[in-house]
Amino acid sequence: MGVRKSNRDVASSTEGMRRGRSTARSATVDEAEEATAGPDALDLSGLNAVVGYALRRAQLAVFEDFIARFATLDLTPAQYSVLLVIGNNPGRKQAEIAAALGIQRPNFVSMLDELERRGLAERLPSATDRRSHALVLTKAGSALLARARAMQDEQERELAQKLGPGGREMLVALLQRLM
Amino acid sequence: MGVRKSNRDVASSTEGMRRGRSTARSATVDEAEEATAGPDALDLSGLNAVVGYALRRAQLAVFEDFIARFATLDLTPAQYSVLLVIGNNPGRKQAEIAAALGIQRPNFVSMLDELERRGLAERLPSATDRRSHALVLTKAGSALLARARAMQDEQERELAQKLGPGGREMLVALLQRLM
DNA sequence: CGATAATTGTTATGTCATATACCAATAACA
DNA sequence: TGTTATTGGTATATGACATAACAATTATCG
Numbered sequence: 001m002g003v004r005k006s007n008r009d010v011a012s013s014t015e016g017m018r019r020g021r022s023t024a025r026s027a028t029v030d031e032a033e034e035a036t037a038g039p040d041a042l043d044l045s046g047l048n049a050v051v052g053y054a055l056r057r058a059q060l061a062v063f064e065d066f067i068a069r070f071a072t073l074d075l076t077p078a079q080y081s082v083l084l085v086i087g088n089n090p091g092r093k094q095a096e097i098a099a100a101l102g103i104q105r106p107n108f109v110s111m112l113d114e115l116e117r118r119g120l121a122e123r124l125p126s127a128t129d130r131r132s133h134a135l136v137l138t139k140a141g142s143a144l145l146a147r148a149r150a151m152q153d154e155q156e157r158e159l160a161q162k163l164g165p166g167g168r169e170m171l172v173a174l175l176q177r178l179m
Numbered sequence: 180m181g182v183r184k185s186n187r188d189v190a191s192s193t194e195g196m197r198r199g200r201s202t203a204r205s206a207t208v209d210e211a212e213e214a215t216a217g218p219d220a221l222d223l224s225g226l227n228a229v230v231g232y233a234l235r236r237a238q239l240a241v242f243e244d245f246i247a248r249f250a251t252l253d254l255t256p257a258q259y260s261v262l263l264v265i266g267n268n269p270g271r272k273q274a275e276i277a278a279a280l281g282i283q284r285p286n287f288v289s290m291l292d293e294l295e296r297r298g299l300a301e302r303l304p305s306a307t308d309r310r311s312h313a314l315v316l317t318k319a320g321s322a323l324l325a326r327a328r329a330m331q332d333e334q335e336r337e338l339a340q341k342l343g344p345g346g347r348e349m350l351v352a353l354l355q356r357l358m
Numbered sequence: 359c360g361a362t363a364a365t366t367g368t369t370a371t372g373t374c375a376t377a378t379a380c381c382a383a384t385a386a387c388a
Numbered sequence: 389t390g391t392t393a394t395t396g397g398t399a400t401a402t403g404a405c406a407t408a409a410c411a412a413t414t415a416t417c418g
Contacts, residue, residue: 042279043267047260050331051338051351054244056256057239057281058354062231077235078404081226088222095366100221102236107405109368123367131366131413152229159230162356171353172230175237177341257375274395286376290396302396310384310395364415373406379399386393 064161069151073144078103078151082111083145084136086121093132094123120144241338248330252323257282259331262292262324265300265314272311273302299323 047053066077075083078101086098098108112135115121120141123133137145160168245256259279261341264276277287291314294300299320302312316324321325339347 034315040275042264042271042275044264044279046263046328048265049335050345051335052238052241052256053260054351054354055234055241058225058357059231059234059238060262061358062234066231073206077231081232084225085221085223088225092221093366096221100223104406105367106369106407129366129414133367149225156228159357163353164356167356168230170349172228172233174342174346174350175233177343177346178237178338179240272395283377283396284396285378308385308395312396359418360404361418362416364413366411366413368410368412370409371407373404375404377400377402378394381398381403382396384389384393384395388389 066152066155069155070148073148073151075144075148078111079115080148082115083137083141083148087137087142087145090136091124091134092103093126093129094135095132097135115141182229245331245334249327252327252330254323254327257290258294260329261294262299262316262320262327266316266321266324269315270303270313272305272308273314274311278313294320 005049043056063077066080070076077117081101082097084101085100086092089097089100094108094112095105099106103111112121114124118140119138122136122138122141125135126132156168163171242256245259249255249259260280261276264279265271268276268279273287273291274284277284282290291300291302295302297319298317301315301317301320303315305311305313335347342350
């Protein structure tokens with residue numbers, strides 16, 4: 001079952017992505033392709049109509065922006081999501097947090113190792129089950145999460161601006177219908 | 180997969196009652212919720228508000244569906260996109276096709292190797308530049324692409340149905356604004 | 359009760375997507 | 389012409405992700 005395969009190609013970085021967060025966009029791929037196209041412009045009309053392709057590219061763009069913003073905190077999107085969920089659900093065991101985030105438990109181990117190494121999260125012994133660990137944030141972890149939340153809120157605001165009035169909520173609602 | 184399915188946002192609880200370690204009461208409250216070994220749901224409200232998270236999950240869901248559909252054709256999303264772009268732009272060189280798809284040229288080599296091995300695409304010598312290859316689809320490649328297109332159209336229709344009237348176009352338009 | 363099954367965290371390992379550095383051949387250019 | 393850029397390719401590193409197996413522990417049920 002190749003649930004995990006596929007190399008969602010799509011533009012990840014390099015040329016196409018270098019525009020960063022500038023809200024000033026001169027021409028979209030669509031426009032460039034329809035504008036009688038120069039001799040070297042490729043016809044991408046087939047792809048632009050594909051929801052999956054647009055989804056992939058948009059996701060990469062947003063994640064790239066996220067990573068750039070969070071570089072100062074040295075947090076990846078995955079790490080941020082882990083801190084967030086632990087913060088909102090302290091005391092839960094690894095398996096629960098991992099499952100909630102769709103992370104395989106084996107892969108979650110090293111993620112937690114790293115967060116623990118950086119003094120952001122802790123594995124406390126569970127009082128009721130000697131197998132499991134109760135995950136909590138340290139003070140430093142909570143502090144970092146607070147800063148991260150603020151940064152994330154800022155990104156969300158800028159995205160909302162890009163998306164126009166009500167666009168953000170509309171987008172999230174539409175995305176929700178795909179899951 | 181990487182994404183859990185049933186993530187009821189619920190939220191609730193707001194962790195006001197999150198017992199840290201004090202098991203002054205029977206810990207049954209923790210486990211006696213669901214019979215399926217599922218304790219009470221976690222609070223994921225923080226994540227559900229994040230555009231990037233919704234984007235990632237939706238993209239994974241759509242790609243997973245795509246992969247399942249295309250299993251009979253043995254085509255990944257990336258391979259489909261390559262066939263599509265070559266088909267719409269025959270005779271272009273590798274670097275152009277790769278760049279259009281955001282694929283690094285080194286990574287594009289093995290992708291083409293595979294498509295060529297399967298007799299779907301061909302590297303023809305360029306008449307004007309002995310360095311470059313002119314990429315084209317074979318007959319088999321065109322035939323497969325036609326079948327793939329039909330499948331893709333079907334997925335698009337089902338997505339449109341999920342998204343409601345005008346939802347698909349709205350979604351694509353919003354996604355376009357993020358890139 | 360006790361045997362068996364299930365869960366938890368973990369290690370080991372494999373695959374796949376993607377990035378960079380470098381190269382030889384060729385072309386473009388100043 | 390000599391220098392630089394491009395093209396396709398190789399080699400390689402790095403993550404993200406998956407599965408198998410395991411010891412310790414807990415749950416289940418006859």
